[in-house]
Amino acid sequence: MTxxxxxxKGLSKSFVSGTERxxxxxxxxxxxxxxxxxxxxxxxxxxxxxxxxxxxxxxxADCGTVSILGQRFDTGDxxxxxxxxxxxxxxxxxxxxxVFQDANLMPALSLADNVxxxxxxxxxxxxxxxxxxxRLGIGELANRYPDQVSGGQRxxxxxxxxxxxxxxxxxxxEPTGSLDRHTADExxxxxxxxxADAGVTLVLATHDTELAGxxxxxxxxxxxxxxxxxx
Amino acid sequence: xxxxxxxxxxxRRHPLQLVALALMILISTMLWSGMNHLTDQARSxxxxxxxxxxxxxxxxxxxxxxxxxxxxxxxxRAGLCVMPWLEVPDPDxxxxxxxxxxxxxxxxASGAMSGEQPALDGEPFIDMARAARLAGSPGDEAPPxxxxxxxxxxxxxxxxxxxxxxxxxxxxxxxxxASFLLNLDALxxxxxxxxALLLRAVYQLSIVQRRDSxxxxxxxxxxxxxxxxxxxIEVLVxxxxxxxxxxxxxxxxxxxxxxxxxxxxxxxxxVTLYADGSQWWRSILVMMIxxxxxxxPVRTLPxxxxxxxxxxxxxxxxxxxxxxxxxxxxxxxxxFVAVGLVFVGAGVLVPRLMAGIMATLSSRVDDxxxxxxxxxxxxxxxxxxxxxxxxxxxxxxxxxxxxxxxTFEATFEQWLDQRLAAxxxxxxxxxxxxxxxxxxxxxxxxxxxxxWHRIRRGxxxxxxxxxxxxxxxxxxxxxxxxxxxxxTLQSSLAHPWKLLADNQGVLINEQLALRYGVGVGDSLxxxxxxxxQSRTVLGVYADYGRPSGEVLVNGADLPADFQPEFExxxxxxxxxxxxxxxxxxxxxxxxxxxxxxxxxxxRAMATRVFRQTFVLTRAxxxxxxTLAGTALLIMGWVFITSRAWYLQLLVTWGLSRREAFGELVxxxxxxxxxxxxxxxxxxxxxxxxxxxxxxPQAFGWSLPMAVYPGFWLELLALxxxxxxxxxxxxxxxxxxxxxxxxxxxxxxxxxx
Numbered sequence: 015m016t017x018x019x020x021x022x023k024g025l026s027k028s029f030v031s032g033t034e035r036x037x038x039x040x041x042x043x044x045x046x047x048x049x050x051x052x053x054x055x056x057x058x059x060x061x062x063x064x065x066x067x068x069x070x071x072x073x074x075a076d077c078g079t080v081s082i083l084g085q086r087f088d089t090g091d092x093x094x095x096x097x098x099x100x101x102x103x104x105x106x107x108x109x110x111x112x113v114f115q116d117a118n119l120m121p122a123l124s125l126a127d128n129v130x131x132x133x134x135x136x137x138x139x140x141x142x143x144x145x146x147x148x149r150l151g152i153g154e155l156a157n158r159y160p161d162q163v164s165g166g167q168r169x170x171x172x173x174x175x176x177x178x179x180x181x182x183x184x185x186x187x188e189p190t191g192s193l194d195r196h197t198a199d200e201x202x203x204x205x206x207x208x209x210a211d212a213g214v215t216l217v218l219a220t221h222d223t224e225l226a227g228x229x230x231x232x233x234x235x236x237x238x239x240x241x242x243x244x245x
Numbered sequence: 246x247x248x249x250x251x252x253x254x255x256x257r258r259h260p261l262q263l264v265a266l267a268l269m270i271l272i273s274t275m276l277w278s279g280m281n282h283l284t285d286q287a288r289s290x291x292x293x294x295x296x297x298x299x300x301x302x303x304x305x306x307x308x309x310x311x312x313x314x315x316x317x318x319x320x321x322r323a324g325l326c327v328m329p330w331l332e333v334p335d336p337d338x339x340x341x342x343x344x345x346x347x348x349x350x351x352x353x354a355s356g357a358m359s360g361e362q363p364a365l366d367g368e369p370f371i372d373m374a375r376a377a378r379l380a381g382s383p384g385d386e387a388p389p390x391x392x393x394x395x396x397x398x399x400x401x402x403x404x405x406x407x408x409x410x411x412x413x414x415x416x417x418x419x420x421x422x423a424s425f426l427l428n429l430d431a432l433x434x435x436x437x438x439x440x441a442l443l444l445r446a447v448y449q450l451s452i453v454q455r456r457d458s459x460x461x462x463x464x465x466x467x468x469x470x471x472x473x474x475x476x477x478i479e480v481l482v483x484x485x486x487x488x489x490x491x492x493x494x495x496x497x498x499x500x501x502x503x504x505x506x507x508x509x510x511x512x513x514x515x516v517t518l519y520a521d522g523s524q525w526w527r528s529i530l531v532m533m534i535x536x537x538x539x540x541x542p543v544r545t546l547p548x549x550x551x552x553x554x555x556x557x558x559x560x561x562x563x564x565x566x567x568x569x570x571x572x573x574x575x576x577x578x579x580x581f582v583a584v585g586l587v588f589v590g591a592g593v594l595v596p597r598l599m600a601g602i603m604a605t606l607s608s609r610v611d612d613x614x615x616x617x618x619x620x621x622x623x624x625x626x627x628x629x630x631x632x633x634x635x636x637x638x639x640x641x642x643x644x645x646x647x648x649x650x651x652t653f654e655a656t657f658e659q660w661l662d663q664r665l666a667a668x669x670x671x672x673x674x675x676x677x678x679x680x681x682x683x684x685x686x687x688x689x690x691x692x693x694x695x696x697w698h699r700i701r702r703g704x705x706x707x708x709x710x711x712x713x714x715x716x717x718x719x720x721x722x723x724x725x726x727x728x729x730x731x732x733t734l735q736s737s738l739a740h741p742w743k744l745l746a747d748n749q750g751v752l753i754n755e756q757l758a759l760r761y762g763v764g765v766g767d768s769l770x771x772x773x774x775x776x777x778q779s780r781t782v783l784g785v786y787a788d789y790g791r792p793s794g795e796v797l798v799n800g801a802d803l804p805a806d807f808q809p810e811f812e813x814x815x816x817x818x819x820x821x822x823x824x825x826x827x828x829x830x831x832x833x834x835x836x837x838x839x840x841x842x843x844x845x846x847x848r849a850m851a852t853r854v855f856r857q858t859f860v861l862t863r864a865x866x867x868x869x870x871t872l873a874g875t876a877l878l879i880m881g882w883v884f885i886t887s888r889a890w891y892l893q894l895l896v897t898w899g900l901s902r903r904e905a906f907g908e909l910v911x912x913x914x915x916x917x918x919x920x921x922x923x924x925x926x927x928x929x930x931x932x933x934x935x936x937x938x939x940x941p942q943a944f945g946w947s948l949p950m951a952v953y954p955g956f957w958l959e960l961l962a963l964x965x966x967x968x969x970x971x972x973x974x975x976x977x978x979x980x981x982x983x984x985x986x987x988x989x990x991x992x993x994x995x996x997x
Contacts, residue, residue, distance in 0.1 A: 072897065099901055107899020120891055122620030123613070131613035135898050 017084065019183050019215040020046040020069060025078035027064055038064050039235065042078070048182070051209065051216040053226035056235030062219035065235070066185045069217070070110050071102025083109050083182055108136050111176030111214075115188035118172035119160040125171045126156035129178050136179035146174040150204060166197035170204065177208050184209065186218045190225060202228065249475050251462060255455050266447050267487050268875075270536055273440030274491025276868055277535075278528035279498035280433040286499075303330075304392045304403065305410045305716075308775030311703065311810060312392050316407075317349075323404055326352035326395035333379040344376020352395060389704070389810055410716075435642065436869055437535060439635050443873060444539040446631035448480075477537075484536040492528045502864055560593030571934055577942040584934060587927075592634040595923055599626035599633070602919070618908065621888070622915045629881065629916070632873070636917075636967075637924045639873035640960050644928030647959075649935045652951045654852075657789055659733070661851055665844035666728045667696065667815035669826060677834045679812045683723075685833055686816065695819035696727045698800075701809035705796055706772040709761045714772070717757055718793050721809070723800025728815060736765045737784030748802045750781035756945040757794030758785045771796065774804045789946055815844070874967045881913060881971035892979060902979045909979070910972040917968035921961050928960075 026040040038061035046052055054062040067073040069080055071087070079088045085101055106112070119128045126143045133141035147153045150170040155163050163171070169189060176184055189205065190198035202225050209216050220226050256263040304320060304327055306312055320327045331344040400409045459472055567586030574580040603623035607616045626633060673679045683699045690697060705719040722729060725746035734741060735755060744750055751769065758764060767782050780798075788795060818826055823841060830839045885892075895905045933950055941947040 070897070096903075099903075103896075103899050103901040103904075105899075106897060112897050117890060118894070120617050120620075120894065122624055123617055127613050127616055131617060132898055134613050135900070 016048060018045045018081070019048050019050075019083060020044060020217065021079075021081040022069065023079045023081075025065075025068065025080065026076045027061065027068065027073075028076055044233070046215050046217070048215055049210075049213040050231070051206075051218065051229040053229035053232045054217065054219040054235055055221070055223065055226045055232055056237075058221075060235035062235050063187050066112075066187050066217065066219055070106055070112055070185055071099075108179070109182045111179055111181035111184045113169075113172050113176055113184065113186040113189045115191040116165075116168075118175065119168060121160050124157050124159055125152065125163070125174075128160075128171060129175050132175040133178040136181075138179055141178045143174075143178065146178040147171065149177075149208075150174040164197075166193050166201060169193060169201050173201070173205055173208065177212065180212070181214060183215045183217070186216065188220055189218070190222065191220070198222070198225070251458065253479065255451060255458065259451070259454070262447070262451055265875075266444075266451070266483060269440070269444055269447055270484060270487035270532075271491040271494065272868070273437075273444060273535075274488050274528070274532045275494035275498055276440065277433060277437050277532065278492045278495030278525070279502070280436060280495075281528055281531075282496055282499035283502065284430060284433060302394045302398070302409050304394050304398070304407050307406050307408050308772070310774045310806075310808060311389050313390065317390075317392055319404065320392065320407070321349070325398050325402065327392045327398065328352075328395075329373055330391040330393050331373060331376045332391075333376050344371055344373040344379075346373040352397075435638075437531075439638055439869055439873060441535050441539040442631050442635040442638075444536060446629075446635070448540045449631070452476075480537060480540045481533075484533050488529055488532045488536070491532065492525055495528065496525070556593055557597050560590045560597070562590070563587070564590030564594060566590075568930070571938060574938065577939065580934070580938050580942060584931070587930070588638060591927055592638070595634055595637055595920075596626050596630035598923065599623070599919055614908070618911055618915065621891075621912050622919070624888075625881075625912070625916050626919075632881075633916070633920050636873045636964075637920050637927065639870045640921055640924035640964070641928035641931050643867075643870050644924065644956055644960060645931035645935055647956050648928075648932045648951065648953055649940075649948070651953055651956075652936065652948050653789075655951070656787070656948050658852065660787055660789055661848050663732045665815075665848050666731060666817070667698075667844055668817045669815070669823065670842045670844050670847060671814045671816065671826070671830060672840060673812035673814070674834055674836050674839065677836070679814065681833050682814060682830060685829060686814070687724075689829070690816075690818060690821070692726070695817055695821070697814060697816040697818070698722050698724060698726055698728055700811075700813050700815065701800055701803065701807070702811040703773075703807065703809050707757070707761075707794070707796060708770040708772070709763050709767070710770070711762060714770075715761065715794065718795040719773070720795055720797045721800040721803050721807075722797065725799055728817070732786055734784040734786050738765055738781075741784040744783050745797075745799050748799050750783040752784045752786055752797040753782055754788035754793075754795040754797075755785055755947065756788060757796065758782075759941060759945055760794055769796070771798075774806055776804050778802075787946060870963075874963070878967060878970050878974070881916070882974045885909070885913075885971065885975045889975070889979075892975075896979065905979050906972070906976050909975055910969065913971040913975070914965060914968035917964035917971075918961065921964035924960070925957055 022042055022044045025042040025044075027038040028035055028040070029038065030036070042065070044052070054065060056062055064073060068075050069082060075089055077089045079086060081087075083105060085105065087098065087102070091098075119125070120131065123131060125147060129143035129146055130141070133139070133143065144153060144156055147156050147170075150173055152163070152167050152170050152174070155167060155171075160168055160171070169192075172189075186205070190201050193201060205216075206228055208214075216229065218225070218229055226232050304312065304316075304325075306316065314329075317327060317329050328349040329344075329346050333344060394409060398409065403409065462472060463469060563586045567583045567588075567590055570583035570586065571580055574583050600623040603619045603626065607619035607623070610616050610619065673682070679699050679701070686697050699722070701719075701721040703719045703721075704716050706714045707717050708714040725742055730742045734752070737752075738744065738750075741750075741752065745752060751771070753763060753769070763769065763782055765782050765784060768779050769782060771778050771780055786797070816826065827839060827841055830841075831837070892905050892909060895908060896902055900908070929952060932952070936948050936950050
């Protein structure tokens with residue numbers, strides 16, 4: 015049996031607001047096989063972005079285990095923070111692609127240089143940035159800077175960056191949240207087409223139920239159910 | 246919540262920015278008002294020195310000899326209203342006392358010195374008898390007696406052999422004193438300019454950060470005028486709260502630096518610093534205006550100026566004009582104007598130059614991370630243009646002042662070594678002559694193993710042929726021997742010492758050469774004790790720390806009846822010891838005790854006093870540097886906070902936080918190091934201007950130009966510290982769990 019790309023067990027996270035302790039989520043179990051897609055839905059503050067940050071190591075859980083691409087991170091481990099940080103950094107660098115709602119690009123670099131930078135960090139030194147931008151339909155904008163293109167074009171460039179690094183897992187946090195309906199659909203079409211083509215696992219946080227429905231399974235963070243079939 | 250509360254809530258979220266702004270106003274006010282306080286005191290003191298008796302006149306002897314008590318008696322017997330005036334050093338402290346004869350002054354009743362004597366208020370007058378006793382104190386140079394003449398005394402009414410001359414206390418410092426004050430004013434204006442730049446930078450940042458709030462308030466119906474009015478009130482309140490303690494702190498600073506500054510004034514101009522109260526209200530007013538101007542929004546620039554290339558050309562043009570102008574400027578004011586043009590030009594060019602350099606470097610780098618780094622530096626250079634320029638100016642100023650001071654110290658020490666080449670120094674006691682002592686030394690000391698010379702000082706009338714005669718100091722030395730031949734001359738004929746020994750001419754100091762336009766080979770007409778002689782200028786020697794012109798003659802060339810105002814011997818007795826010298830002199834002069842001093846002690850004391858000269862300048866530049874460094878630190882911090890998202894993006898892309906911090910350090914250091922490197926040529930140029938243009942124009946003497954690469958390294962180290970400080974402050978943003986939200990106005994891509 016193929017091991018899961020992402021598996022969480024008993025994952026909990028809370029924060030302190032004034033004197034009150036607020037649970038974001040607790041006892042969260044997820045398991046995603048290679049090539050699967052999962053959407054996280056729920057109202058603002060339900061913990062979608064927090065979960066994405068935890069499963070890429072940008073934040074830490076209060077307790078529980080995250081197993082990702084064969085590496086296990088347990089909050090109970092005696093591993094030093096520095097060693098843990100190194101393992102997470104290595105995963106993010108080479109195997110996990112992250113797309114945010116906005117500002118996925120370095121403003122001081124052209125779109126092509128952004129793609130090259132991301133690919134180079136992932137160790138894909140021979141990546142043709144022009145080719146990836148072309149595949150995302152913005153090849154003619156390669157030498158423009160982020161502030162010289164539209165929001166939809168910036169998100170396409172962000173996806174070009176992620177796919178150029180050839181990841182095993184993509185974490186997308188509201189990737190179409192700032193776009194109009196038409197552009198959002200175009201960007202989503204591209205995302206799912208490339209994901210299917212590359213066989214990459216995808217975790218997508220969104221408010222958009224239509225977009226969420228395009229994933230194989232949906233996890234409602236506000237009224238948590240087990241991930242069920244999408245559609 | 247009303248509009249004001251909404252507007253000012255910014256500082257609740259950014260309290261450090263408010264603290265930085267308040268501190269900046271306070272420190273700026275302290276620096277400028279402290280500087281202004283001292284300048285006011287200096288101006289007042291120099292003014293008193295020149296004005297107290299500026300309309301007075303004195304009776305002098307036509308033969309050039311100093312007047313004596315006998316001359317006073319003869320003039321009084323002739324029915325003329327004259328009064329003796331004797332200035333002596335204050336034995337209890339810094340400064341001078343003035344001996345006058347109240348009885349003799351009675352006839353001045355209707356003259357300038359009469360009645361309430363308004364010009365003399367605050368002067369430390371003492372009775373002539375006490376002044377005469379102090380003048381006779383061992384170890385002090387005997388001061389010359391002056392005979393002041395009342396308005397009723399006319400040149401025609403004087404007995405034969407006497408003439409009227411204007412009376413000015415001490416040497417003629419008029420132009421030099423004004424230049425010195427101009428120097429202080431220029432330093433004060435520079436401090437004000439730098440601090441205004443920094444203030445503007447910090448305040449503008451808070452405005453930029455609040456732009457979205459302003460737009461929101463405007464959409465909610467608050468008129469733009471009301472928002473501007475509220476901002477104006479904010480600035481006024483902030484200035485009001487910070488300027489007052491700043492002025493108080495400035496007074497404390499002036500008090501702390503006062504002693505060193507007073508010594509400078511005495512050393513340079515023989516003028517005592519009077520502790521006058523400064524016009525504190527003026528400091529408050531000026532600082533309020535400066536704060537308002539610095540914080541007010543800039544009106545729209547002309548279109549051609551907005552274009553980067555147009556501004557670049559303007560900067561280049563100003564820079565070029567300023568540099569050419571400095572080289573040819575006829576006076577100190579024009580020199581400062583030209584320096585100002587160069588600074589403005591450099592200020593306009595540097596941020597653009599830095600951005601251009603970074604763009605070029607980024608295009609040449611293949612590594613995309615390296616390209617990002619250079620691009621970020623280019624953005625920083627533009628965004629932080631004001632503090633970058635302020636830091637560059639300050640670094641250049643520090644480099645120039647540091648170089649000037651070190652050059653001065655090195656030159657002065659070498660100069661002292663030459664002047665104090667002998668081991669012992671002996672002053673001829675009051676009422677004794679050096680003739681017999683000179684004969685004794687010539688007889689007893691063998692020229693091969695020992696060396697000595699006799700120094701006699703007085704004054705001499707000099708006519709350079711280009712204007713009226715001037716009374717200048719006279720330095721007569723004999724014999725001309727090895728103790729003098731090591732003197733470094735600024736210019737000379739071949740074998741000047743041999744020519745001097747053969748009475749073929751005289752040497753003059755730099756001050757005399759500069760002031761009267763006299764050079765090597767020119768002829769001077771000297772009038773001494775009625776004897777008129779024409780002498781060729783054999784050479785020009787450096788004579789630091791005083792404004793007086795001086796002529797050095799061979800002592801053998803003095804008239805037989807010359808009465809020195811001061812006489813001493815410099816002796817390196819070879820194998821003979823101190824006891825031999827002391828007993829010999831005591832026997833010759835028939836005095837119970839003589840004072841013999843080691844020149845090394847005198848040298849140490851002179852060095853100590855001279856170092857005080859630059860205490861103020863050093864302190865001001867250091868404080869300004871601290872201010873500029875702090876401002877860049879704060880600005881860098883605020884700027885990088887707005888870019889923190891992009892550093893976190895690097896972390897998201899797989900750089901460890903340590904690696905991302907490394908990138909932050911590289912960018913911070915890149916900025917501050919580039920600023921320092923660009924400050925170096927400006928600093929070296931400024932050193933040249935100080936040494937070759939401002940110093941001779943302001944003080945009458947110049948220094949050799951020197952560069953000290955060690956200082957460059959020090960400045961680079963300092964900029965490294967500032968860069969590391971920015972990175973250390975920013976490092977907090979990269980800690981785990983501190984994801985900083987992207988500023989709303991940057992979602993479209995941010996500044997590039």
